[in-house]
Amino acid sequence: MPGDGDDLLVRARSVLLDALNALAEHRDSIIVIGAQAIYLHTGAAPVAVAEATKDSDLAVDVRALREDPLIDAAMEQAGFFLDPISGQPGAWMSPDGIPVDLMVPEAIAGGSSRRSAIHPPHDKRSMRRAVGLEAAVIDNVEMQVPSLSPDDQRSLTAKVAGPAALLVAKLHKIAERRETPNRLLDKDAHDIYRLLVTIGTEQLADVLVRLLSDDLAGDVTTQAMAYLQELFADGPDALGAQMVARAEEGVGDPEVAARSSAVLSADLLTAVRIQPPGTRTVIR
Amino acid sequence: MGAPPAPLVRELDVLTVALMQIRRRLPEGWRLDLSEVPVDRRRPDAVLSLVPPTGSAVTFIVEVKRSMVRRDLPAVLEQLEGQIAAISPAHRGAAGPLPFVVSRYLAEPLREWLAERGVAYADATGNLRLALNRPALFLRDVGATKDPWRGPGRPKGNLTGEPVARVVRALVDFAPPYSVPRLVDLAGASTGPTYRVVDFLNEQSLLTRPERGAIEQVRWRELLQRWSQDYGFLRTNAVTGWLAPRGLPTVTKALTDLSAAQPSRYAVTGSLAAQTWAPYAPARAAMIYSDDPPWLADRLDLRPVDSGANVLLAAPAYDVVYDRASAPNGVQVVAPSQAAVDLMTGPGRNPAEGEALLDWMEANIDAWRR
Numbered sequence: 001m002p003g004d005g006d007d008l009l010v011r012a013r014s015v016l017l018d019a020l021n022a023l024a025e026h027r028d029s030i031i032v033i034g035a036q037a038i039y040l041h042t043g044a045a046p047v048a049v050a051e052a053t054k055d056s057d058l059a060v061d062v063r064a065l066r067e068d069p070l071i072d073a074a075m076e077q078a079g080f081f082l083d084p085i086s087g088q089p090g091a092w093m094s095p096d097g098i099p100v101d102l103m104v105p106e107a108i109a110g111g112s113s114r115r116s117a118i119h120p121p122h123d124k125r126s127m128r129r130a131v132g133l134e135a136a137v138i139d140n141v142e143m144q145v146p147s148l149s150p151d152d153q154r155s156l157t158a159k160v161a162g163p164a165a166l167l168v169a170k171l172h173k174i175a176e177r178r179e180t181p182n183r184l185l186d187k188d189a190h191d192i193y194r195l196l197v198t199i200g201t202e203q204l205a206d207v208l209v210r211l212l213s214d215d216l217a218g219d220v221t222t223q224a225m226a227y228l229q230e231l232f233a234d235g236p237d238a239l240g241a242q243m244v245a246r247a248e249e250g251v252g253d254p255e256v257a258a259r260s261s262a263v264l265s266a267d268l269l270t271a272v273r274i275q276p277p278g279t280r281t282v283i284r
Numbered sequence: 285m286g287a288p289p290a291p292l293v294r295e296l297d298v299l300t301v302a303l304m305q306i307r308r309r310l311p312e313g314w315r316l317d318l319s320e321v322p323v324d325r326r327r328p329d330a331v332l333s334l335v336p337p338t339g340s341a342v343t344f345i346v347e348v349k350r351s352m353v354r355r356d357l358p359a360v361l362e363q364l365e366g367q368i369a370a371i372s373p374a375h376r377g378a379a380g381p382l383p384f385v386v387s388r389y390l391a392e393p394l395r396e397w398l399a400e401r402g403v404a405y406a407d408a409t410g411n412l413r414l415a416l417n418r419p420a421l422f423l424r425d426v427g428a429t430k431d432p433w434r435g436p437g438r439p440k441g442n443l444t445g446e447p448v449a450r451v452v453r454a455l456v457d458f459a460p461p462y463s464v465p466r467l468v469d470l471a472g473a474s475t476g477p478t479y480r481v482v483d484f485l486n487e488q489s490l491l492t493r494p495e496r497g498a499i500e501q502v503r504w505r506e507l508l509q510r511w512s513q514d515y516g517f518l519r520t521n522a523v524t525g526w527l528a529p530r531g532l533p534t535v536t537k538a539l540t541d542l543s544a545a546q547p548s549r550y551a552v553t554g555s556l557a558a559q560t561w562a563p564y565a566p567a568r569a570a571m572i573y574s575d576d577p578p579w580l581a582d583r584l585d586l587r588p589v590d591s592g593a594n595v596l597l598a599a600p601a602y603d604v605v606y607d608r609a610s611a612p613n614g615v616q617v618v619a620p621s622q623a624a625v626d627l628m629t630g631p632g633r634n635p636a637e638g639e640a641l642l643d644w645m646e647a648n649i650d651a652w653r654r
Contacts, residue, residue: 046530046531046532046533046534047531048566196529197529197530197531198530236592253568253592253594255591255592256527256568256592256593256594258592259527259529259589259592260527260528260529260530260531260594261529263527263529263587264529264530267529
């Protein structure tokens with residue numbers, strides 16, 4: 001629906017560019033993830049549900065993160081502030097209240113905090129730890145990230161997580177929220193469907209096989225393949241496929257979308273399993 | 285039964301014949317007259333006065349309907365009772381007024397229903413029942429046991445079968461005038477069936493053809509609409525449902541990639557075909573004719589599904605569906621006339637798309653009619 005949704009998408013992209021600018025000195029360690037990254041890959045996907053997000057999600061590869069400038073100082077200098085309501089580490093907001101999340105993959109998040117990524121000298125409140133982002137620091141590609149507003153000519157080069165890594169991250173997000181259904185967002189499942197429809201099965205499978213045997217991303221990718229089976233490939237009645245159906249209600253064809261997400265997931269798992277030996281075995 | 289019964293289209297004709305049936309069976313000295321009774325508000329269809337040889341007359345308030353089904357009866361009776369209640373006591377007579385139901389034909393369940401309630405009835409075939417205590421009179425007779433106005437009495441013929449499909453498609457696709465032999469050539473049909481179809485369409489006023497002359501005019505839109513009553517995309521052809529998991533654009537792309545020298549014919553119809561001429565709304569499902577649906581499904585990476593299909597593959601009942609197909613964008617597409625009749629008889633919002641396509645065809649006749 002044009003109007004508010006489009007406007008929010010434009011503003012979210014503008015804030016993403018502001019955040020990338022603020023962290024320009026750390027460019028090599030910052031990877032765009034989440035819905036905006038998915039839309040950068042999927043373009044005009046033949047699905048009924050419009051692109052929509054207000055969030056900018058950034059993964060931080062702290063393995064080579066410079067000490068200077070400090071993340072919190074750089075963000076604050078650009079006008080960002082930590083969301084005082086959620087109190088979550090890494091939950092930044094633009095001056096006009098658009099969220100930007102800075103997250104560090106759990107496997108490299110350091111320390112023993114429950115929520116904060118511990119990477120001195122950076123403030124422990126500046127970045128949050130999150131499971132499932134490990135694949136994004138392995139599978140990413142430099143892309144042009146253009147503004148979506150005709151009044152804004154900016155276009156920045158940034159690392160953007162690849163489709164396989166984005167799939168792994170979204171699967172972890174849905175699986176993590178399974179136990180608290182009110183936090184489940186149907187749109188997250190629909191973003192997975194968008195990836196599955198747009199990106200070729202072989203292309204996804206090739207990268208997933210590489211991720212499965214990766215020291216850093218192997219475990220979360222293995223787990224994600226199990227989630228893909230349970231949430232989608234088990235059939236159109238599986239939780240994820242049903243979330244896709246709900247997202248299509250009123251605008252698309254729920255049953256076709258649910259079945260398609262299930263079929264494409266099953267195809268992908270088959271393609272991953274028949275890769276040559278030497279790769280890790282997928283759970284199930 | 286011999287000659288078809290008189291049509292009895294008007295209610296007055298129905299009533300006249302039914303009264304005649306009753307009068308024929310009345311005992312000597314009785315009369316049955318149409319009469320006038322002042323009515324306050326709701327005027328009944330008729331008021332009858334049954335006059336015995338001696339004593340007072342009985343008044344009936346009559347409801348006449350050309351045809352009636354069982355579920356109509358409670359409302360009919362309620363209406364009659366309302367009309368009776370509205371008549372002033374001064375005009376009610378000795379024992380009445382009483383309700384009376386008249387129709388062209390009353391099937392047995394309706395007669396039973398009325399008899400159980402003591403309601404007088406009569407139909408134009410001679411079914412009638414009239415039971416009175418004062419004056420004492422019991423009349424009952426059985427006429428037809430089947431509705432003579434149904435079935436064989438209706439216009440003969442329909443528009444099913446391959447010759448019909450060939451002739452109708454040609455009549456729509458080619459602008460007249462042309463002779464019937466020329467139509468035989470254009471349609472690729474046999475001579476006998478073509479004449480029969482033309483005669484039938486002439487009787488239905490769907491085309492104009494003077495006695496033994498050339499076809500001068502075809503009401504092609506009405507002809508397609510009439511054909512769609514006897515033809516159905518889903519019921520005439522062998523249709524199977526499939527899922528294209530990456531959506532319809534991949535289907536179109538894969539069709540483009542099929543070379544012209546494929547061993548098996550196909551042609552896109554329905555919404556996807558209509559979009560070639562008259563964009564309506566994004567197509568939700570593809571409808572594709574194919575001589576070999578499993579082969580085509582394999583080439584298009586389709587999965588068989590019982591429900592949630594977005595591709596319907598149809599093995600055509602008649603290969604006329606491929607006639608005058610074209611490939612405007614590298615994809616074989618049926619002619620507009622075929623797409624229109626398939627949409628009119630297709631699932632979901634297809635019928636509305638069919639009307640939109642007919643509108644486009646009307647506005648752009650030179651773009652498609654030869």
